Amino acid sequence: MDVFVLSEQNSVANHFLAELRDVNQQSDRLRFRTNMIRLGEIMAYEISKKMSYQSANVQTPLKATQMQLLKEKPILLTVLRAGLPYFQGFLNYFDASDSGFIGAYRKEGKEEISIELDYMAMPSLEKRQVILIDPMLATGFSFIRSINELAKFGRPSHIFIASLVAAPEGIKRIADSLKMPFSLFTVAVDEKLNAASYIVPGLGDAGDLSFGKKK
Numbered sequence: 001m002d003v004f005v006l007s008e009q010n011s012v013a014n015h016f017l018a019e020l021r022d023v024n025q026q027s028d029r030l031r032f033r034t035n036m037i038r039l040g041e042i043m044a045y046e047i048s049k050k051m052s053y054q055s056a057n058v059q060t061p062l063k064a065t066q067m068q069l070l071k072e073k074p075i076l077l078t079v080l081r082a083g084l085p086y087f088q089g090f091l092n093y094f095d096a097s098d099s100g101f102i103g104a105y106r107k108e109g110k111e112e113i114s115i116e117l118d119y120m121a122m123p124s125l126e127k128r129q130v131i132l133i134d135p136m137l138a139t140g141f142s143f144i145r146s147i148n149e150l151a152k153f154g155r156p157s158h159i160f161i162a163s164l165v166a167a168p169e170g171i172k173r174i175a176d177s178l179k180m181p182f183s184l185f186t187v188a189v190d191e192k193l194n195a196a197s198y199i200v201p202g203l204g205d206a207g208d209l210s211f212g213k214k215k
Contacts, residue, residue: 001175002183004046006039013042017187020164021203032209033085036135039164040089043185044131047074047160048093050183051129073097074160075123077150078133079142082207086164087133094131098123100153102146117149126154135206137163137186138199140170144177158182164206165190167199 006013016035019025026032053068077100078087091099103119130150137143143161150156159182161174166186170193174184190199208214 002050003171004183004185005189006043006046006186007188011042013039013187017164017203021201023204026204026209029210029212036085036164036206036210037089037092039187040086040133040162041092042089043162043187044090044093047131047162047183047185050160072129074129074131075100075125075156076131076133077102077122077146079103079146080119081211082136082205083134085210086135086162086206090131090133090162100125102149117145120149120152122150122153124154125150125156127157128154129158129160130156131160131162133162135164136199136202137161137166137170137174137184138193139167139197140173140177143170143174147178147180147182155180160185162186164188165199165202167191167193169193 007017016038020032020035048070051074052071054071055066056069057064058067073094073096076087076090076094076097078084079102091097100122101119102117132143132146134143147159159180161182161184163186166189168189171184171189190201192200194200
């Protein structure tokens with residue numbers, strides 16, 4: 001499994017993530033969403049380096065020139081609702097891409113956590129490069145469940161998993177469970193999951209911080 005961690009290199013992206021984590025700035029929803037969008041754009045750029053390209057003829061005002069352009073636009077998939085601002089950053093860069101949406105939530109019981117999928121709207125994924133976008137990779141269950149369900153819409157040629165913050169436990173679970181070609185891109189790998197399976201230090205509930213607390 002290929003794992004890319006953006007924060008392993010010093011860049012302005014660290015400032016965007018710091019503001020997402022900072023409890024003194026999280027009350028500013030616009031800034032929170034904007035920073036998620038910014039990081040989505042940066043990660044879209046990083047993922048684009050790993051995609052397939054082909055030579056294309058481009059006519060300038062002076063003469064034709066050859067450039068390397070994407071063979072195909074990736075399909076962008078996101079998990080509602082927490083993933084929407086992060087997804088927007090990817091859509092800003094892959095602006096001609098088809099998109100799909102997953103309604104997933106974590107159902108917590110006394111003994112275990114299960115993932116419920118109530119809604120999926122997808123284009124055909126057959127032999128396509130897919131970017132699955134969800135800001136928090138905690139247990140990894142939602143990613144695994146979502147990817148397994150995607151088989152109904154065709155088998156992708158490659159899946160790029162894109163998170164903002166990931167827990168080591170979730171990364172390991174995905175690596176042990178998925179049997180198809182995939183790569184993991186995340187802004188940061190945090191310390192661990194706590195007893196409630198939340199990422200530590202994490203940044204809180206990305207959906208609530210973006211859009212307000214749900215009932």
